[in-house]
Amino acid sequence: MSEKFRYSYFPGCSLMATNRAYDISTRNVAKTLGIELEEVDDWNCCGATAYMPIREKRAFVLSARNLAIASKKKDQPLATVCNACYVVLKKTNKYMAENSTLKQEIRTALLAGGMDYDGTVGVRHLLDVIVNEIGEAKVLKHVVRNLSGLRVACYSGCQLSRPFSDCDDPEYPKMMERLASWLGAEPVYFPLSAKCCGAMAMTTSRETGYALGGQILHAAKQQGAHCIVTACPLCQFNLEGYQDEISRATGKESQIPVLYFTQLLGCALGLSGQELALSESLTPVKPLLENRVGSL
Amino acid sequence: MNPAESAAICQEFLDSVYTIPHGEKIKECIQCGTCSASCPSSAAMEYGPREIIASLRAGMLDKVLSSNTVWLCVSCYSCTVRCPAAIPFTDVMYELKRIQTEKKVSKDTGPTVMAKSFVAVVDKYGRNHETELLRKYFFQTNPFDGIRNIPLALRLIYRKRFHLRPRKIKGLTALKKMMSAIDNHRKEQP
Ligand code: SF4
Numbered sequence: 001m002s003e004k005f006r007y008s009y010f011p012g013c014s015l016m017a018t019n020r021a022y023d024i025s026t027r028n029v030a031k032t033l034g035i036e037l038e039e040v041d042d043w044n045c046c047g048a049t050a051y052m053p054i055r056e057k058r059a060f061v062l063s064a065r066n067l068a069i070a071s072k073k074k075d076q077p078l079a080t081v082c083n084a085c086y087v088v089l090k091k092t093n094k095y096m097a098e099n100s101t102l103k104q105e106i107r108t109a110l111l112a113g114g115m116d117y118d119g120t121v122g123v124r125h126l127l128d129v130i131v132n133e134i135g136e137a138k139v140l141k142h143v144v145r146n147l148s149g150l151r152v153a154c155y156s157g158c159q160l161s162r163p164f165s166d167c168d169d170p171e172y173p174k175m176m177e178r179l180a181s182w183l184g185a186e187p188v189y190f191p192l193s194a195k196c197c198g199a200m201a202m203t204t205s206r207e208t209g210y211a212l213g214g215q216i217l218h219a220a221k222q223q224g225a226h227c228i229v230t231a232c233p234l235c236q237f238n239l240e241g242y243q244d245e246i247s248r249a250t251g252k253e254s255q256i257p258v259l260y261f262t263q264l265l266g267c268a269l270g271l272s273g274q275e276l277a278l279s280e281s282l283t284p285v286k287p288l289l290e291n292r293v294g295s296l
Numbered sequence: 297m298n299p300a301e302s303a304a305i306c307q308e309f310l311d312s313v314y315t316i317p318h319g320e321k322i323k324e325c326i327q328c329g330t331c332s333a334s335c336p337s338s339a340a341m342e343y344g345p346r347e348i349i350a351s352l353r354a355g356m357l358d359k360v361l362s363s364n365t366v367w368l369c370v371s372c373y374s375c376t377v378r379c380p381a382a383i384p385f386t387d388v389m390y391e392l393k394r395i396q397t398e399k400k401v402s403k404d405t406g407p408t409v410m411a412k413s414f415v416a417v418v419d420k421y422g423r424n425h426e427t428e429l430l431r432k433y434f435f436q437t438n439p440f441d442g443i444r445n446i447p448l449a450l451r452l453i454y455r456k457r458f459h460l461r462p463r464k465i466k467g468l469t470a471l472k473k474m475m476s477a478i479d480n481h482r483k484e485q486p
């Protein structure tokens with residue numbers, strides 16, 4: 001009997017617009033690997049990094065509402081591909097478990113809107129599911145294109161491996177590198193894998209944002225990477241969207257294709273350019289991959 | 297700010313830090329500076345993470361709150377995972393951001409406008425809507441900056457990456473009830 005991989009899927013707001021390609025490629029990759037993703041019904045904003053500092057308790061309620069809906073599917077964990085959603089959802093679970101007053105407050109609030117949540121829905125990042133649960137052997141069964149010769153900078157981002165996560169090393173994450181090497185790609189030495197991409201500073205404190213994003217872009221180029229692979233919509237957007245500005249601000253050439261790990265994996269799984277929404281990238285991701293594997 | 301006022305802010309801040317899980321660990325800071333050395337933004341901050349705790353102990357938190365410091369925190373959790381005293385410093389930063397906006401210690405700057413606009417948009421729809429968020433943000437900060445971003449916006453629209461119309465969640469009314477329940481709960485707390 002074949003194992004069932006079924007998860008509640010939490011796309012998150014940015015996957016509905018700016019990072020649509022991440023949503024499209026995620027769904028298609030999951031389908032190919034036999035992971036069933038059931039979208040959380042009528043989900044709301046996760047509580048997000050930008051909400052937390054203004055109304056912390058409300059942020060927990062936002063997050064808990066999603067988990068409450070997901071908890072209706074008994075014993076079904078939730079998966080997301082956004083690091084920021086991941087960290088907030090995990091944090092809500094952890095703080096509910098550690099602080100009974102907070103838990104009670106959150107439950108009372110949910111109840112006012114006719115819901116309840118006991119704090120027990122498992123929260124996973126899809127990269128973790130693919131690497132640690134599906135595993136190399138099963139992934140390789142579906143691989144039809146070899147990515148050998150493609151030098152990739154595996155950039156996990158800061159919030160995936162810390163501090164509520166147990167799936168990867170908080171300083172030097174390795175999950176994505178493992179996945180890339182299963183596919184035949186060559187991960188370059190990239191100790192900045194868990195450094196910040198610039199996050200909200202990219203819009204609100206530009207100088208700081210450009211310096212942080214620039215570090216990542218320049219380190220990847222210096223290591224001779226052909227592209228940067230990301231696991232978070234905000235990282236991806238910050239790194240692809242401001243390359244010209246960063247070049248101008250830092251005086252260093254900063255152009256490099258930036259793709260989602262689902263696009264890299266999907267390419268190896270034989271998915272088409274359309275199934276991976278490659279044409280929505282601001283950087284030349286499609287030509288880069290076509291150069292390796294032929295027309296997509 | 298006079299010394300009494302700044303002492304009051306320090307106390308209020310500490311009280312709220314003690315309500316976060318492991319917040320009491322803040323008392324155990326050994327001033328080693330690991331947080332500042334790990335912080336990607338500390339170079340740009342007027343006061344680095346270690347100095348924030350030092351200012352708190354000196355009763356001078358208002359200096360930190362009226363500087364550019366707290367909103368340069370990008371929530372990367374580097375300090376939190378590395379602190380030898382296990383202080384959840386990222387959460388401490390969230391408390392500082394909140395107290396700064398609530399107390400109106402300094403006037404709104406880019407990051408506070410962004411965070412407040414974000415909250416307003418999410419409260420209205422249940423989800424973020426990037427177009428409305430950026431419109432609000434640039435309108436209140438620097439419309440000229442908004443204009444500078446038009447080429448990027450056009451590249452996104454061309455690639456169908458902008459939703460022009462916001463979408464509300466179905467359970468918005470119930471969500472609003474939940475929100476007012478948590479707000480009231482908060483007020484009832486001593
Ligand atoms: S790392 Fe921890 S103990 Fe060291 S100065 Fe920072 S907060 Fe204090």
Ligand code: SF4
Pocket residue numbers: 331334335336337338345368369370371372373374375376385386389
């Ligand atoms: S969470 Fe904030 S204060 Fe801590 S290291 Fe990251 S940016 Fe600095």
